[in-house]
Amino acid sequence: MDTITKATQSQKEKFLSQFKENCCIDTNRDLQNIREAAQAALEKLNFPTTRDEYWKYTRIAPILRGTYHQMPGSEPVDLGPTLIENMDSYDLVFVNGYFSPEHSSRLESESWLVLPLSEARNNYPELITKHYGQYADYEKHAFTALNTAYCQEGACILLKDNAQLDKPVRIINLTQGDAIAYHPRNLLVFGKGSKGAVLLSYETGSGNHAFTNAVSEIVVQENAHAELFLMQHKSDTNSHIETTQVFQEKNSQFQATTITLKGKIVRNNLNVVVDGENCLTRINGIYLTRGKQHVDNHTMIDHRQPHCESHELYKGIMNESSTGVFNGKVFVRQYAQKTNAFQSNQNILLTDQATINSKPELEIYADDVKCSHGSTTGQFDEEAVFYLRSRGIGEASARKLMINAFAADVLEYISIEPLRDRIEAYIEERYETVL
């Protein structure tokens, strides 16, 4: 073993030991088996470095070096900053990864279950074991293994067949205190013919240098229609790794929108396996970075069955000395004929210190397909700004308009209006002083 491997090895052990202490044991044997398998896998796996192609542009050493605490929030919970005006939703609130019942609306009915995962595990073990740990690959990915091995709590949303959620479900993860670490684990199952929208948000109440490592498994069964919104709005000293593993069955529709506004190192792995015919997949993202932020979006759409369609649109604005990374992969297997897959990534760099690394990939093994991808990096169209100014609009307002228009391509797919308004307001706030 050379010195570098030794160094990472000891770093890995030190990092892991912080979580081992708080490890919990599942009473359900099946679930405990998964946990133990993940712990075993974690022993063998190394945390990725920039020498790994999959992590080429993202250095996670600062995360691994940190010292973390796992504990419930000590201060009273203030949900004020997370408030979305006019938004009517069922909320599940977690503080530092612990369920906060007084702020949450648990639902247990004929058509759906909206519960903390621990409770669902105890009360509906047969429903959970069927899906839990079946999609997110903890054998290969260290952070997924870390989550699977040491997760304690998360949200469980089960829509029974043909259930239609009347309101969106909001899962709020609030971090309070310094150097807090937790591993939220969510399971979302959309039964046959069901329909629903889920907003998963990460916010910071107080404190710095926290680390969250979230894994969500989402199953969209036949004819179901699922919408997911991921909002990352943690403070700029907190780091976040999020893995979302989606499994789509035939005739289903899935839409995800990832909105990254804050965070120190943010890494999103969004993987969609399309394992049925006639599916529609739409994944969008918007990332607005500033300061020394580093935001990395990795997506993968794996087309396994014919006659499916996927659309992907990621847009980013990088300011100051921040870095944006986009790596999108469309994988079309040989059997997946008649696939239409479109991917697009657009970036704007506001300063010379900002960086964007874009890697849109196509890997295609079927011939009767229509696939395309595009990536652009540039700046505001000065002619358009000039046009607006010639119509009597001030320069700052003109640029603001341009930013709104740039973001609008992604925001228009957000069906929940209050959420869209809130995000628009965030964007406006963000560029109030910059332009």
Add this chain to the structure above:
Amino acid sequence: MASEEELLEEITSSEYKYGFVTDIDSDKAPKGLNEDIVRLISSKKNEPEWLLEYRLKAFRHWKSKVEPEWAHIQYPKVDYQDLIYYAAPKPKKTLDSLDEVDPELLKTFEKLGISLDEQKRLTGVAVDVVVDSVSVKTTFTEKLSELGIIFMSFGEAVQEHPELVRQHLGSVVPHTDNYFAALNAAVFSDGSFCYIPKGVRCPMELSTYFRINEANTGQFERTLLVADEGSYVSYLEGCTAPMRDENQLHAAVVELVAMKDAEIKYSTVQNWYPGDKEGKGGIYNFVTKRGLCAGSNSKISWTQVETGSAVTWKYPSCILKGDNSVGEFYSVAVTNNFQQADTGTKMVHIGRNTKSTIISKGISAGKSHNSYRGLVKVNRNATNARNFSQCDSLLMGDQCGAHTFPYIEVSNSSAKVEHEATTSKIGEDQIFYCNQRGIDTEKAISLIVNGYAKEVLNKLPMEFAVEAQKLLAISLEGSVG
């Protein structure tokens, strides 16, 4: 669509036409690779001390490296100790006219349709023919030397212009660059050297034909092309190789240096033996090609038509260091049967107002895999850099694959970088449209493929365009007119 399937069948079953072996005595080094072999190669070529040192340094570096595995290709590993690293046709004499060339060799070229005297008389192309590593005949050298242009084999250049070679060798592709470049730097046998002096516009297309001849002989060409201030040169490189069952390794290095206001146009047609229908045999082509736009307003343009080789691993690149420099990459890559190609380019923008264009057209048929892998990098200080990339893939048959792996790294806010890629098959509606106009399906496919590749073929010099179309036709016989 039955007729289309028949055509695809025909395409997949077309035979390699240039497979034959020329029977010439050759002077071989023993199998294997160690420092002694490196010394042997160097002494055989009567090289100066510094070059031997360079080779040894490269060899030691190569030993410390492992073969890269990141490319989207799979092949049985090469046993580097089971190869012969030096083979020279003998006897080697100084030749002044074609009559002195071994008649066997002349026949080889006649079969290829590139007869030397034909070329000499009709096209005015100077040909530096490389057969198994040693340059046998260089034509037009005298004519070129009147203009001060140096165009000779690498070995001769080392003897006659050591200072030029020493100055530029490894300046664009250092021996530490990658595994295959290190191997090449250690054992390169011969190649071409070209120097265009200040302000000279080379009056003819320079051309080299590579040909791997001896069985079990790795071929390690080294090309170094220097265009001094304000000069222009168009360089052609074409390759064909005889049919062999064992896999043959080819690890070449091409270095281009363009000084201030200079322009280099480098065109390649590669048609090495791709292996048979079962994927047996064929050439392994691991090439490092890179151009340095060292001065301001310089320009390097790569054009390649890749139809051969079992495995291609090749990324002709441009380092745009000079302000206002321009890099271009035009490529058509055709893979059939079990061929695998992982090819593309790197455009590194360092200077201000640098521009690059990438047009890549992949066609995959049979059970082949064709990948585009490219990097566009805009450095912090590369103000107003501009890149446009377009990578299209055409799939023929449902057993093949087409992949795109672009890397785009931008660190300057004034950069404009665009990349687009599409993958599709020949539309039935397109064929139907042609049929309806009285064009049969075979001609229709030919028309569509031709049109698809035209953007790149148009960039080839006249003399080469004909051959390129011939090679496309061989690779996709039955569908290309």
